[in-house]
Amino acid sequence: MQNNSLFxxxxxxxxxxxxxxxxxxxxxxxTVELVEKVVCFDPGSDQLIFIGDYIDRGPDSxxxxxxxxxxxxxxxxxxxxxxxxxxxxxxxxxxxxxxxHVQLWFINxxxxxxxxxxxxxxxxxxxxxxxxxLEFYYETEDFIFVHGGIPIGDTVTTATPKSLLWERNYAIYxxxxxxxxxxxxxxxxxxxxxxxxxxxxxxxxKLSGYDVVNDKVYEAVDAVIAKNPRG
Numbered sequence: 001m002q003n004n005s006l007f008x009x010x011x012x013x014x015x016x017x018x019x020x021x022x023x024x025x026x027x028x029x030x031t032v033e034l035v036e037k038v039v040c041f042d043p044g045s046d047q048l049i050f051i052g053d054y055i056d057r058g059p060d061s062x063x064x065x066x067x068x069x070x071x072x073x074x075x076x077x078x079x080x081x082x083x084x085x086x087x088x089x090x091x092x093x094x095x096x097x098x099x100x101h102v103q104l105w106f107i108n109x110x111x112x113x114x115x116x117x118x119x120x121x122x123x124x125x126x127x128x129x130x131x132x133x134l135e136f137y138y139e140t141e142d143f144i145f146v147h148g149g150i151p152i153g154d155t156v157t158t159a160t161p162k163s164l165l166w167e168r169n170y171a172i173y174x175x176x177x178x179x180x181x182x183x184x185x186x187x188x189x190x191x192x193x194x195x196x197x198x199x200x201x202x203x204x205x206k207l208s209g210y211d212v213v214n215d216k217v218y219e220a221v222d223a224v225i226a227k228n229p230r231g
Contacts, residue, residue, distance in 0.1 A: 015078075016045040019209045019218065020145055020179045023051065023084065025202035026058025026112060027222060031067065034207050034220035043075045048209075049138055051181035051197060052084025052147035052165070055127070056109030058202045062116040062123075065130055083134035084147045085165040085182065086110075091131045094124045136161050139176075143212050148182045149194065150175060170194035179212065188217045203230045 019039055024031050035041050041048060050068055055061035072079045086108065093105040102110075117123035137146040137156045144156055149167030151159050155175070159167075168183050173194050184200035188208050201207040205225030209218040 015047040016213065017042075017211045018047045018049065018140070018213050019211045020049045020051055020197050021209045022197040022199055022207060023053035023181045023184070023201060024058070024064050024207065025053055025056055025086070025109070026061040026064055026116065027201040027207060027225075028058075028060035028063040028067065030201055030205070030207045030220045030222040031064060034209055034218060035071075038218050038220045039209055043078045047078050047080065049080040049145045049179070050082060051145065051179070052082045052134070053086045053181060053198075054084070055090060055113045056086040056105075057112055059112060060116055061113040062126070065126065069130060080138045080145070081134050082138060082145060082147055083131065083136055083161075083165060087127075087131045087134060088162065088165050090123075090127055094128050136164050140212075143177050143179055144175075145179045147180065149173060149180050150178060170196055179210065200229075201225075205229065 021034065035048070054064045054068060068081055072081055089105040089108055090110060090113065093102045093110065114120050114123050117126060137144060139156065144150065146156065146164050148165045149169050150156055150173060151163050151167055152169060152172065156164065170178070170180055170191050175193060178194040180194055180196055181198035183196060184198050184203055185196050186204060187199060188210055189196045195210060197208050197210045199206040199208040205222040207220050
């Protein structure tokens, strides 16, 4: 994760679709289905903005991180990878190494991430460099993409990085239109100035994408999770 003054990246490119993808949480199969079969990602005309929370809770954090990293490496301008609060929890656990930080990550789903990598050391080796490349927000002419939200009275440049990951004020937020994740909803939910795209892949089995250019929702469903929802 970079210095807050450097977080914003704006590409002035005429993408036909700009699709924000919600919280994945280790759900690899439904991620591939959404990107490759439902959205049918076309790097010649599309941009994908992943809203963060790639890891934790679900069984395949390692595969998810490898998948989105490969996409980013192959299509650096077409793929935007934002940080989520779960990546922040993992980074704090690995770097600060206090019992409290490790326990906080573990009780929020970190154990499943360790299991997917096979060991704490393997997870640390892979995740620290990955997380440190993630942006805290992405801004275009019409939208701000951020994992949690923007605190009232702040902008994306004045807010603390942590607040951008944990904020949940979308119902009263009144700034530039924001595309956010972080808080699971049963479907993509539009507020006056914010659109929440976290549809609980790991809880309800639905991973959603929202195309801001064409105001269109894309959905992929994990039938097993959907049949036995966790929340």
